[in-house]
Amino acid sequence: MDSGPGSTKKLLKGKSVGVDATTLEADAAMKSIVRARHGEDWKEYLTRLMKEEGVIDEDDDPPSDDELRRFDKQRKDKKVSNAQWVSERIPTPASRR
Numbered sequence: 738m739d740s741g742p743g744s745t746k747k748l749l750k751g752k753s754v755g756v757d758a759t760t761l762e763a764d765a766a767m768k769s770i771v772r773a774r775h776g777e778d779w780k781e782y783l784t785r786l787m788k789e790e791g792v793i794d795e796d797d798d799p800p801s802d803d804e805l806r807r808f809d810k811q812r813k814d815k816k817v818s819n820a821q822w823v824s825e826r827i828p829t830p831a832s833r834r
Contacts, residue, residue: 770822783809 771778783805787793792808793800
C-alpha cells in the first residue's frame with residue numbers, strides 16, 4: 738500500500754468495519770438439472786452421448802457414475818448453457834418454454 742519509501746496511505750477512516758460473509762447454495766448442481774426440451778437428466782444425456790459415440794452398446798448395462806465422470810472429463814467442446822438446461826426445482830419462465 739506504500740507508494741514510496743516513508744509514505745503511508747490511510748485506506749480506512751473510522752473505527753468500525755463490516756464484512757458480509759453470506760454463503761449461498763447453488764441449486765442447479767449437475768444432478769438437479771434437466772435438458773429444457775427433452776427432459777433428460779445429466780446421466781441420461783451422457784449415456785446417450787456414449788451410445789452415439791459407440792463407447793457402449795444399446796444392450797449394455799447402464800454406465801457407472803465413475804464411467805460417466807471419466808467420459809465427461811474427456812469430452813471436448815462441452816457446454817452447459819442456461820438455454821439448454823434448467824433446474825428441476827425452479828420453474829421455467831414462460832419466455833423459455
